[in-house]
Structures are given as structure tokens and as C-alpha cells.
Amino acid sequence: MRAALVATGALIIGWGGWLLWPHLTPAASVAGWSLAGPVVHDLLLAPAVGLLGVIVTAAVPPRWRVPVAAGLVVSGVLVLLALPGLLRPSAGPPNPGLADRNYPFGLVAALAVTWLLVLAAGALPPPRRLRARFRSRQRPRQTRPMPGLSRIRRPRRSARPRPGR
Amino acid sequence: MRIPTETGFTRSAHDARVTARVGLWLGVAFGVCFVTGLLSHGIQHPPGWFDWPTRPVSLYRITQGLHVVSGVAAIPLLLAKLWSVYPLLFARPVVRSVAHAVERGSVLLLIGAASFELITGLLNVFQAYPWRFFFPPVHYAVGWIAIGSMIVHLGVKLPRVLDGLRRPVTDEPAPARPGALGRRAFLGVTALAAGAAVLATAGATVPWLRRVSVLAWTSGTGPQGLPVNRTAAAAGVTADPGWRLEVVWPGGSRTLSLDELAAMDQRTAELPIACVEGWSASATWTGVPVSWLLAAAGAPAGRPVHVESLERDGLYARSVLPPAHASDELTLLALAVNGERLSLDHGFPARIIAPSRPGVLQTKWVRRLEVK
Numbered sequence: 001m002r003a004a005l006v007a008t009g010a011l012i013i014g015w016g017g018w019l020l021w022p023h024l025t026p027a028a029s030v031a032g033w034s035l036a037g038p039v040v041h042d043l044l045l046a047p048a049v050g051l052l053g054v055i056v057t058a059a060v061p062p063r064w065r066v067p068v069a070a071g072l073v074v075s076g077v078l079v080l081l082a083l084p085g086l087l088r089p090s091a092g093p094p095n096p097g098l099a100d101r102n103y104p105f106g107l108v109a110a111l112a113v114t115w116l117l118v119l120a121a122g123a124l125p126p127p128r129r130l131r132a133r134f135r136s137r138q139r140p141r142q143t144r145p146m147p148g149l150s151r152i153r154r155p156r157r158s159a160r161p162r163p164g165r
Numbered sequence: 166m167r168i169p170t171e172t173g174f175t176r177s178a179h180d181a182r183v184t185a186r187v188g189l190w191l192g193v194a195f196g197v198c199f200v201t202g203l204l205s206h207g208i209q210h211p212p213g214w215f216d217w218p219t220r221p222v223s224l225y226r227i228t229q230g231l232h233v234v235s236g237v238a239a240i241p242l243l244l245a246k247l248w249s250v251y252p253l254l255f256a257r258p259v260v261r262s263v264a265h266a267v268e269r270g271s272v273l274l275l276i277g278a279a280s281f282e283l284i285t286g287l288l289n290v291f292q293a294y295p296w297r298f299f300f301p302p303v304h305y306a307v308g309w310i311a312i313g314s315m316i317v318h319l320g321v322k323l324p325r326v327l328d329g330l331r332r333p334v335t336d337e338p339a340p341a342r343p344g345a346l347g348r349r350a351f352l353g354v355t356a357l358a359a360g361a362a363v364l365a366t367a368g369a370t371v372p373w374l375r376r377v378s379v380l381a382w383t384s385g386t387g388p389q390g391l392p393v394n395r396t397a398a399a400a401g402v403t404a405d406p407g408w409r410l411e412v413v414w415p416g417g418s419r420t421l422s423l424d425e426l427a428a429m430d431q432r433t434a435e436l437p438i439a440c441v442e443g444w445s446a447s448a449t450w451t452g453v454p455v456s457w458l459l460a461a462a463g464a465p466a467g468r469p470v471h472v473e474s475l476e477r478d479g480l481y482a483r484s485v486l487p488p489a490h491a492s493d494e495l496t497l498l499a500l501a502v503n504g505e506r507l508s509l510d511h512g513f514p515a516r517i518i519a520p521s522r523p524g525v526l527q528t529k530w531v532r533r534l535e536v537k
Contacts, residue, residue, distance in 0.1 A: 005320030009313045013274070016309030023306065029297040030281075034307070037280020038273060045244070046251050053176065056345040069345040070354045074361045077241045081362055081380050084291035092292045093399045096510065097387020098444065099291050106379030110365055 049076075064122045071118035075111055082107040174252035176344030177336065178351040184249040185329025187355055191246050192315060194239040195279065199312045201232035205441055206305055208523055211487065219493045222520035226439035229523070230370035233443030236286050237366050241358035243279055245351075271317050278311035290369070290382045290443045301441075369444045383444040389511055390503045391448050394440055394524060397509040400476040402530045408475075408514050410498075414464035414536035421462075423514050427500060429453045429461065434495050440524035450518045452499035455534070456492050464536045466492055471537060472517055475530035484526040486519060491536075495520045498531060 024030055052072055060068050085103035177183070207215045208225065218224060260266045282304065289300055319326065336347040346354060368378025368385065375385045383392050397403065409420045432454050439445035459466060470491040476482040490496050496519040500507060507513040512529030519527065 002320045002323050005323065006317050009316030009318070009320060012313030012316060013310050014313075016278075016306050016311075016313055019309060020303065020306035023299060023302045026297050030303060030307075033285060033296055034277040034281045037284055038276045041244070041247055041276075041280070042251075042254060046248060049248055050251075053345045057342075060345075065345050066350045066354075069350075070357055073241075073354050073358050077244070077358045077362050078365060078380070080240065081237070081287070081365055084288050084293050085380060085382065088291055088293045089288070089295035090293060092294060093396065095292065095393050095396060095399075097385075097392025098383050098394065100384050100387070100392075101379065101381060103380065110361075110379050114361070 067118045067121040070121075071114055074114050078107060078110050078114065082110075169252075169255050171252045171256045173255070176342065177340055177346060177348045178245075178249050178344065179252050180249075180340075180348055181325055181329035182332050182334050183329075183348050183351055184246065185326045186334065186352055187242060187246045187249055188326065189330065190355075190359070191239060191242040192319070194235045194242055195311065195315060197231055197235040198239065198282070199308055201228045201235070202305065202308050204228050205232065205523060209441075209526065216487070216489065217521065219489050219495070219520045222495060223437050223439075224521040225523060226370065226437045226445040226521075229439055229441060229443060230367075230445060233286070233290060233370065234363055234367050236283060237362050238359045239279075240283050240287070241355065241362050243283060245355040245358070247276070249351075268321055271314055271321070274310065275314035275318050278307050278314055281307050282311050292382075292442070370439075372447070381444075382442075383446075385444070385446050389448075389505055389508055391438065391446050391511065392444060393510045394442070395479070395481075395529070397530070400474075400479055400482075400530070402475045402509070404509055404513060405475070408532070410515065410531065411533040412458065412462045412464060412536075413533065414459075414462075417463060419462045423500075426453055426458075426498070426515065430457060431500075432457075432494065432497060434497060434518075436495065436497075436518050436520055438518065438524050438527060439522075448502050449504065450497055450499040451501040451504075452497035452515065452518070454494045455486065455496045455498055455517070455519075456494055458498055459491075459534070459536060468536050471533075471535040472528045472531055473533040473535070474528050475532045481525045481528065484517070484528045486517070490519045490522065493520060498534075 020030070053069070056065055056069050056072070082103055085099060085101065086107070088099060091099070204217075205225075205228065208217045211217070221227075260269065285296070285300065285304055288295065289304070294300060334348050334352060336343075336349060339347075364374065364377055365380040366378050367381070368374035368376070369381035369383050371378075372385065375381070385392070387393055409422055410426060412419045412421065430453070431451055433449060433451040435447060435449050437445050437447045455470065456466065459470070467488050468491065469488055470486040472484045472486060474482045486496060496517070498515050499512075499518045500515055502511055507516060512531070515531045516529040517527050517531060
């Protein structure tokens with residue numbers, strides 16, 4: 001099964017390469033735009049996300065962590081999606097009705113709605129179901145005097161039978 | 166600064182249960198993109214065995230809408246997936262064996278091809294082309310490479326994927342340092358981000374989201390109520406008072422003036438125009454059904470019809486109506502849209518509008534119909 005998947009995938013990659021070959025002009029442009037994603041993600045985006053995660057964990061009170069983290073993630077995605085509309089690098093000749101929205105305003109409006117929802121989610125009491133789960137997640141953190149100790153305790157906790165198994 | 170190691174990442178998001186689920190969602194999004202992309206390619210470059218139906222009239226609008234919407238949703242999904250597996254980037258030793266090197270290479274190919282498709286696709290719908298290659302064939306070919314390397318990746322990781330999917334996502338046991346989001350919360354936020362991305366853009370093709378989608382690549386309106394994808398100025402077409410429509414078939418031909426066309430029986434139909442670039446809009450078109458026109462001229466029915474534009478050099482200066490579309494009474498040689506005579510930008514004096522076809526094949530400024 002696994003070998004069949006790998007072989008099928010390799011054949012499809014080969015077909016794609018065969019189709020791509022005559023259009024690799026200029027090859028540097030295709031290669032550059034293929035590597036841009038991994039390089040920008042691995043060197044810029046992911047470290048930035050990690051840093052933000054550390055800041056949120058350290059500086060935001062527990063109750064606000066999920067709403068704030070969600071707000072940051074959604075904001076980041078909205079900014080990425082707005083970039084082509086805001087910048088329009090090497091755009092073709094103008095076409096009436098296309099790329100015709102007010103993108104700076106649109107982005108600000110979308111971010112405003114996002115953070116209003118973050119405020120609402122953080123300020124309103126969570127539904128009962130979530131509250132119970134939230135409390136259960138808080139407990140281990142409170143009974144953790146030292147970071148080293150929790151690592152020793154962990155196997156015992158996971159050895160507990162999991163519900164639904 | 167110290168380079169992190171694979172085991173230095175302890176947050177909840179870097180867990181096989183999370184990775185497998187985000188990967189599944191991403192796989193579905195890419196699968197939808199791939200299939201709908203293949204359909205769009207097939208309609209534009211039909212192999213002999215390929216037939217595309219004329220009903221429902223919105224079929225192409227739906228498939229191409231799915232293409233761009235699932236592509237947009239895949240952007241946050243891909244980012245979440247990459248964050249989930251980010252620790253593997255720092256695996257040491259960098260390469261353990263030949264097989265390991267090949268596997269890491271295939272992952273780079275997958276990420277490169279997948280991000281290429283999403284980045285170029287998003288720029289293309291905004292009609293931005295900051296590259297020097299020709300977009301359509303490269304986007305098509307790299308789509309095959311992305312899907313192929315996804316299947317390879319699935320083959321390599323299958324046991325881990327199945328194991329990850331089988332185990333329920335709980336926040337127990339909590340990792341040593343849980344991070345900002347627990348496992349469930351990470352999945353929830355990922356789904357939320359994908360939903361927000363869709364809401365912010367899908368109005369380009371979903372009419373009831375037009376006012377919500379502030380980042381959509383079209384407002385859905387324009388001159389005479391429709392966006393224009395290629396202006397007469399860009400196509401080098403000017404209004405010609407002496408315009409005549411040529412209708413040609415094996416063994417005969419006929420020319421018609423605009424007045425003669427306007428005097429023929431007309432039909433009005435509500436049809437969408439759906440661009441390959443992922444916007445679509447409905448309009449009320451009035452014109453002569455191509456099948457009526459051919460019958461009145463005495464041309465044979467049930468054959469493909471080659472349409473030629475006044476535009477001389479453009480890639481889309483000609484199109485072929487397959488027999489199914491040529492004989493469909495909703496395929497119009499339109500003279501008017503939304504109650505007004507076509508403006509020059511919308512294809513004056515006459516344009517093709519057919520059900521369930523990509524916009525680039527709805528040839529404008531028609532000068533000749535040839536039955537083959």
C-alpha cells in the first residue's frame with residue numbers, strides 16, 4: 001500500500017515535470033517562486049510565530065490566551081490575503097470591476113471585526129462545557145512547583161487509562 | 166543565537182494527532198483544487214474523450230469557485246501544517262541515510278510546489294504577475310507536482326497519519342510547556358482562520374458574500390453591472406461602423422449586418438460569466454441563439470463552431486463551441502446585457518455567452534462563426 005502510494009506519487013511528479021519542462025522559461029523565475037514559500041516561512045514567518053507564542057504565553061492572562069492567539073493568527077492570515085490587493089506587483093492593464101475594492105479600508109475593517117470578537121470572547125463567560133475543560137487544564141499548572149518535577153510526574157499521568165479506550 | 170533542535174519544541178501544536186488532522190484538511194483542500202483545476206484545464210484544452218455538460222448553467226461557476234475558495238482556505242491550513250511539523254526542520258543529523266535524504270527532498274518539493282500554487286494563484290486572481298514565466302501552463306504543471314508529492318508524502322507517513330487520526334485529540338497529557346494554545350484550541354484556531362480567509366474573499370464568486378468579503382478580488386460589478394476582464398483598448402479593438410458577421414460552413418457562407426442580426430428572433434437569458442481567475446457574476450443577456458442563427462443561415466447543426474474575434478493577436482481571440490454548446494439554445498450571440506446594448510468593453514457589437522463555460526471562451530467582438 002505505502003509502496004504503491006510512493007510509486008504513484010513519483011509517477012505523477014514525473015508527469016508534472018514533463019508538462020513543466022517546455023515552460024521552464026526562465027527557469028530561475030519558476031525556481032525562485034517555488035523556493036520563496038519555504039524560505040520565507042522557515043526563516044521569517046515560523047520564528048515570528050514562535051516568538052509571538054512565547055510572548056502570549058508569558059504576558060497574557062490564561063483566560064485571554066486562546067482569544068488573543070486566535071486573533072493574532074486570523075489577523076496574520078488576513079494581512080497575507082490583503083497583500084496582493086494592497087501591492088498589486090506588476091499588475092496587468094487595469095480592468096474595470098476587478099481588483100476594485102478599497103483594500104486598505106477592507107483590511108482595517110476585517111481586523112477591527114476580528115479584535116472586537118477577541119474582546120467579546122475574552123470578556124464574556126465561556127460556555128459551561130468549555131469552562132469545565134478550562135478548569136481541568138489549569139489544575140496541573142497549579143500543582144507544578146518546579147519545571148523538572150513535572151517531567152518526572154508526566155509518565156504517571158499518561159499511564160492513567162484514557163476515557164473512551 | 167542557538168539553532169533549535171527537534172526535541173526543543175514542546176508546544177501542543179507539534180503533536181502527531183494535530184499534524185494528522187491539519188494534514189487531512191489540507192489534503193482535502195488541495196484535492197478539491199486539483200480536481201477542479203483539471204476540469205478547467207480540460208474544458209479549455211479538451212482531449213477527444215472529454216465532454217463538458219451545458220447544465221446546470223452555473224456548473225463551471227461552481228467548479229471554478231470551489232477551485233479558488235479551497236485554494237484560499239489552503240493558505241492558513243498549509244501554514245498551520247508547517248507550524249505543526251516545524252521541529253522536523255531541525256532534525257539532527259540533517260541526513261541519516263540515502264532514503265532519509267530522498268524523503269527530506271520530497272518534502273521540500275511538496276512545500277515548494279504547494280506554496281508556489283497558493284502564492285501564484287492568489288497573485289493571479291488579483292491580476293498581478295510579478296514573474297517572468299507564463300502563468301497558466303506553469304500553474305497547471307506544478308499542480309501535478311504538488312499532488313504527486315502529496316501522495317508520496319502520504320505513502321511515507323501513512324502509519325503515523327493513521328495513528329494520529331485514530332487517537333482522540335485531548336489536551337491530556339499536557340506537554341511540559343503547553344504554549345499559547347492546547348491541541349484542541351490549535352485545531353479550532355486553524356479552522357477559524359480558514360473560515361475567516363474564505364469569508365474575506367469568497368464574495369468574488371458567491372453573490373451573497375459580496376458585501377462581507379472585503380478582500381475579494383472583485384466587487385462583482387462594473388460597467389453595465391459586470392466586471393471587464395479585458396478592455397477593448399487592451400485588445401486593440403475599436404468600434405467599426407462597417408462591421409459584418411461572417412457565418413461560414415462547408416459549402417456555404419453568409420454575411421449579416423448588425424441591423425439584420427437585431428431584426429432576428431432574440432432570446433433573453435440569465436447566465437453567469439465565470440472567469441478562470443475565480444470571479445463570477447450573473448447577468449441578463451439578450452441575443453440570437455447561435456443554433457437559431459446557424460439554422461437561419463442554412464448551416465449544418467450538431468458540429469463544433471469556431472468563433473473568431475476582431476481581436477487579432479490575443480491568446481483568447483478565438484474559441485471553439487463544442488457541439489453540445491453550439492446546439493444549446495442558451496448559447497447566445499449576445500447583442501445586449503442587462504437591458505443595454507453591449508458596451509465596447511463587453512464585446513460590442515456581438516459576443517458569445519454560453520452556459521457553463523470559462524469566461525476566456527466567451528469570445529468578445531465576434532466577427533466570424535465557422536461550422537467545421
